[in-house]
Amino acid sequence: xxxxxxxxxAAVRRLAxxxxxxxxxxxxxxxxxxxxxxRSIVKKLGALGFLGLTVPxxxxxxxxxxxxxxxxxxxxxxxxxxxxxxxxxxxxxxxKTVAHWGSxxxxxxxxxxxxxxxxxxxxxxxxxxxGSDAGNLATRAVRDGGDYVINGSKxxxxxxxxxxxxxxxxxxxxxxxxxGVSAFLVPADAPxxxxxxxxxxxxxxxxxxxxxxLQDVRVPASALLGPEGKGFSIAMSAxxxxxxxxxxxxxGIARAALDAAxxxxxxxxxxxxxxxxxxxxxxxxxxxxxxxxxxxxxTWRVADLIDRGEEFATAASKAKLFASEAAVRAANNALxxxxxxxxxxxxxVGKLVRDARxxxxxxxxxxxxxxxxxxxxxxxxxx
Numbered sequence: 080x081x082x083x084x085x086x087x088x089a090a091v092r093r094l095a096x097x098x099x100x101x102x103x104x105x106x107x108x109x110x111x112x113x114x115x116x117x118r119s120i121v122k123k124l125g126a127l128g129f130l131g132l133t134v135p136x137x138x139x140x141x142x143x144x145x146x147x148x149x150x151x152x153x154x155x156x157x158x159x160x161x162x163x164x165x166x167x168x169x170x171x172x173x174x175k176t177v178a179h180w181g182s183x184x185x186x187x188x189x190x191x192x193x194x195x196x197x198x199x200x201x202x203x204x205x206x207x208x209x210g211s212d213a214g215n216l217a218t219r220a221v222r223d224g225g226d227y228v229i230n231g232s233k234x235x236x237x238x239x240x241x242x243x244x245x246x247x248x249x250x251x252x253x254x255x256x257x258x259g260v261s262a263f264l265v266p267a268d269a270p271x272x273x274x275x276x277x278x279x280x281x282x283x284x285x286x287x288x289x290x291x292x293l294q295d296v297r298v299p300a301s302a303l304l305g306p307e308g309k310g311f312s313i314a315m316s317a318x319x320x321x322x323x324x325x326x327x328x329x330x331g332i333a334r335a336a337l338d339a340a341x342x343x344x345x346x347x348x349x350x351x352x353x354x355x356x357x358x359x360x361x362x363x364x365x366x367x368x369x370x371x372x373x374x375x376x377x378t379w380r381v382a383d384l385i386d387r388g389e390e391f392a393t394a395a396s397k398a399k400l401f402a403s404e405a406a407v408r409a410a411n412n413a414l415x416x417x418x419x420x421x422x423x424x425x426x427x428v429g430k431l432v433r434d435a436r437x438x439x440x441x442x443x444x445x446x447x448x449x450x451x452x453x454x455x456x457x458x459x460x461x462x
Contacts, residue, residue, distance in 0.1 A: 082376075082379070084146075084150075087143070087147070088144075088146055088147050088150060091143065091147045091150055091151060092150040092151075092154065094127060095129070095150060095151045095154035095155065096154055098123070098127060098129075098154075099154050099155060099157060099158035100158075102120065102123055103120075103155065103158035103159050103162050104158045104159070106159075107158060107159035107161075107162075107285070107427075107430070108424065108427070108430065110159065110161065110284075110285035111159075111161075111284045111285055111424070111430055112284075112424070113285070114278055114280075114284045114285065115285055115287070116159070116161050116162060116165070116285040116286065116287075118241065120162060120165070121165065121196045121199060121241075122196045122197075123196075124162075124165065124166060124196055125194065125195045125196020125197070126195075126196065128141030128143075128194075129141075129151050129155075129166055129170075130166060130169060130170050130174070130193065130194050130195070130196050131170070131174070131193075131194030131195070132147055132148040132151060132170065133145055133147075133148055133175060134170070134174055134175065134178050134190060134194050135178065138178065138186050138187070138190035138191060138194070139190055139191030139192075139193075139194040139195060140174075140178070140190065140194045141194070144382070144386045145320075145323070145381075145382035145383075145385045145386050146379060146382040146383065146386065148170075148171075148324070148327075148382070149323065149324075149327040149378055149379060149382045150327075151166070152166060152167060152171075152324050152327040152328050152331070153327045153328065153330045153331040153334070153375070153378075154331060155328065155331065156327065156328030156329065156330065156331025156332050156335075157331035157332070157334050157335045157338075158331070158335075159285065160282070160283055160286075160328055160331075160332060160434040160435075160438075161283050161284070161285035161286040161434075162285070163328040163331065164237050164238075164283060164286045164328075165199070165237075165238060165286070166324075167237075167321065167324040167325065167328065168200065168201060168202055168237045168238050169193060169199045169200045169201070169238055169242075170193070170194070171317075171320060171321050171324040172200070172202040172246065172317050172318070172321050173193065173200025173201065173202060173244065173246045174189075174190060174193040174194060174200060175317070175320060176246060176262075176304070176313060176316070176317045177189055177190060177193070177200075177246075177264070177304070178190060179316070180262070180304050180305040180313055181264075181304060182301075184301065185264060185301075185304065189244060189264065192243070193244070198243035198244060199238050199241050199242045199243055199244070200238065200242055200243070200244045200245075200246060201236050201237060201238040201239050201241075201242035201244070201245055201246070201267075201289075201291070202236070202237070202246050202317070203233040203236060203245045203246060203247040203248060203265075203291055204216075204233070204248050204314050205233060205234050205235050205236070206218060206231065206232060206233055206234055207232060207234045207290075211443070211444060211446075211447050213248075213257070213311065213314060213315075214256045214257030214260065214311055215256070216231075216248060216249060216250050216260055217231055217250070218230065218231025218232065218233065218247070218248070218249040218250065218293065219231060219249055219250050219251075220249035220250070220251050220261060220263060221251075222251070222300075223297075225299060225300055226297050226298060226299055226300065227251070227263065227297070227298055227299075227300065227302070227303070228295055228296070228297050229247070229249055229263070229265070229293045229295075229296040229297075229298065230293055230294060230295060230296070231249060231293050232290060232291065232292045232293065233245075233247070233290065233291040233293075234290050235277065235288060235290075235441070236288065236289050236290070236291050237286055237287070237288055238286075238287055239274050239276075239277075239287060239288055239289025239290070239291055240274045240276045240287045240288075240289045241287045242267050243266065243267050243268075244264060244265070244266060244267060245264075245265040245266075245267055245272070245291060246262065246263075246264060246265075246304070246317075247262070247263045247264075247265045247293075248260055248261070248262055248263075248310045248311075248313075248314055249261060249263065249310070251307055251308065251310075252308070254308070257310075257311030257312075258308060258311070259308065260308070260310035260311040260314070261303060261305075261307045261308055261309065261310040262303070262304040262305055262309070262310040262313045262314065263298060263302045263303055263304060264298075264302050264304050265293075265296065265298055265302060266298075269296050269297070269298065270296070270297070271293060271294045271295045271296040271297070272291065272292070272293055272294075272296050273291075273292045273294075274289045274290070274291055274292070275289055275290040275292065276288070276289050277289055277290060280437075281433050281436060281437070282430075282432075282433030282434040282435070282436055282437050283433075283434055283437055284433075315392075318442055318443060319391065319392040319395045319396075320385065320391075320395070321442050322381075322395040322396060322398065322399035322442055322443060322448075323378060323381040323382060323385070323391075323395050323398060323399070325399050325402070325403065325438060325441075325442050326374065326377065326378040326381070326395070326398040326399045326401075326402035326403070327378050327402075328438070329374060329399075329402035329403050329405065329406035329435070329438050330371060330374045330375045330378060330402055330406075332406040332409065332410060332431055332434060332435050332438070333367060333370055333371045333374060333402075333405055333406050333409035333410075334371055335427065335431055336367055336406075336409040336410045336412065336413035336428065336431050337364070337367045337368055337371055337409065337413070339413050339417075339426075339427050339428050339431070340363065340364050340367060340412065340413040340416040340417075340428075341355075341364060343416055343417055343420075343426075344360055344364065344416055347417075347418075354416070360416055363412040363413075363415055363416050364412070364416065366408065366409075366412055367408075367409040367412050367413065370405035370406075370408055370409050371405075371409070373401065373405065374398070374401055374402035374405045374406075377394075377397055377398040377401050377402065378398045378402060380394055380398070381394045381395045381398050392451070393451065393452060393455040396443070396448040396451040396452050397448070397452060399442065399443065399448055400445055400448035400449065400452070402438075403435075403438035403439045403445065404439060404445060406435040406438055407432075407435045407436060407438070407439060409431075409435070410428060410431040410432040410434075410435040411432060413428045413431060414428045414429065414431075414432055416428075450462060
């Protein structure tokens with residue numbers, strides 16, 4: 080794996096750094112308190128091409144490779160994980176999936192809007208009673224002539240109240256387990272589809288999170304994404320790449336923790352000198368620094384495997400597992416460096432702790448990642 084960035088990749092990183100410094104970091108604390116990111120950020124992300132990375136230019140995308148995508152999501156994660164989540168879901172889980180599995184008609188209808196920021200996508204997989212057991216969905220899509228009629232609900236859906244398109248997974252037959260699941264592209268304004276915003280989250284408070292409820296939602300058969308019964312495979316392929324995006328965002332959180340800890344340690348004085356002089360403070364900072372580098376390298380390896388067309392799913396689970404747990408460690412260590420001041424939201428590290436914690440839960444918990452890795456090593460499924 081080549082660890083040297085190309086001129087194009089370096090330029091994308093600089094563009095993302097500048098964007099975060101101007102449009103994200105100054106507002107992140109206020110968005111967190113208000114429990115809402117300023118929605119104008121979506122158009123700004125689209126204008127810079129951040130919502131179209133890796134999507135072919137013929138469909139309105141901005142091209143580029145997966146390492147460039149990781150560089151952008153790392154920077155966004157460093158600025159505000161709620162903003163990073165907008166991109167990771169609308170682009171990483173929805174637009175990329177449409178680009179890979181969609182018909183020509185579906186690509187032409189949705190990709191230019193998604194990549195420009197003219198529309199947002201959300202990923203409708205998790206249900207109130209179904210999280211890790213994604214093959215056991217209760218939402219049903221019943222064929223009725225040339226249409227499907229969908230009933231059910233989805234929970235903890237990122238971009239849920241903002242989305243124009245729901246990439247929805249529903250059971251289309253009574254075959255047990257994942258073989259009965261299909262994927263659909265459902266317009267969010269379809270009659271019978273409603274959204275309930277979820278507030279009071281521990282972290283990612285600025286992100287639009289919702290329950291999506293479907294009551295006799297009718298869509299044409301042309302809304303089916305990929306073959307009927309292949310929905311679980313589509314979902315798992317999307318999540319494998321999505322885990323790389325989450326990992327990159329976690330590197331950003333850990334970097335923000337490192338920057339905060341180093342800056343504070345150099346300014347805060349105790350016993351007549353800055354606390355950066357004390358060995359145990361340096362231990363906390365060094366642990367964060369190692370976690371940043373290790374998590375980034377694991378994440379870049381996934382991007383490299385994808386761009387070379389090689390198998391990457393297990394590597395993505397390793398990156399997501401390590402980076403998410405590393406982000407929690409890094410944020411906790413940074414808070415420890417700050418001491419009592421870290422516990423109030425005037426300073427950034429408390430938000431980092433809260434935002435990092437969910438990274439070990441969504442797009443596959445740490446425990447699920449360990450089972451995926453264990454299956455790859457032993458050939459035995461413990462699911």
